Amino acid sequence: MDSDRSGVLTEVSVQEPKANPKGKAVAGAAPPPPVVISTKVTTTSNPKGGWRRGFAIFDLVLRLCGIAVALAATAIMGTTQQTLPFFTQFFQFQAQYNDLPTFTFFVIANAIASGYLVLSLPFSIICIVRPHLRGLRILLIILDTLPRLLRLRT
Structure with missing residues (x-):
């Protein structure tokens, strides 16, 4: 040989x-x-996956960080209640996230993003175990960029 x-x-x-x-x-x-x-x-190539496996591990770490941040933002925004004095101490204003439609949209969008990240975790783990699967990696990239593409067209 x-x-x-x-x-x-x-x-x-x-x-x-x-x-x-x-x-x-x-x-x-x-x-x-x-x-x-x-x-x-x-x-022959590197039997352990080489840079593809490293890229898949980095992708998994980013997804885990994204889940943590999105869930924290959703939980904090959804449970926040503030009492603000209005002119004097006798007039107070109660503020919640559902008082403004923008804040409601923020909570719903973060919940959807958290759900997507949780559902995409198994695919990211499969990409670590089998780093030579290109179709699954391309599917994740398309699903990650699809919301951005749809937002650009509107």
Whole structure:
């Protein structure tokens, strides 16, 4: 087996010719050349996944951080209640997230984003276990960018 720096392995199977069964050979004659039966060329890559696995682990870490931040923002915004003095201490204003439609949208959007990130975690883990799956990686990239593409068109 011969290997070069590009990771290509070449395997050559060689079979020696059969000897003359009668044992008679010509004096001073060169031995017959070996017969090549098959040649097989295979390419090898890093069996552990290399940079693809590292990229998948980085993707998983980003998803976990995104889940933590989105859930924290949803929980804080959904449970916040404030009492604000209005002009004097006798007039007070109660404020909640559902008083303004913008805050309600913020809580709902963060909840949807958290749900998507939780549902995409198994796919990200599969990309770590099998780093050579390109279709699943492309699916995650498309699903991650789809909301941005839809927002640009409106």
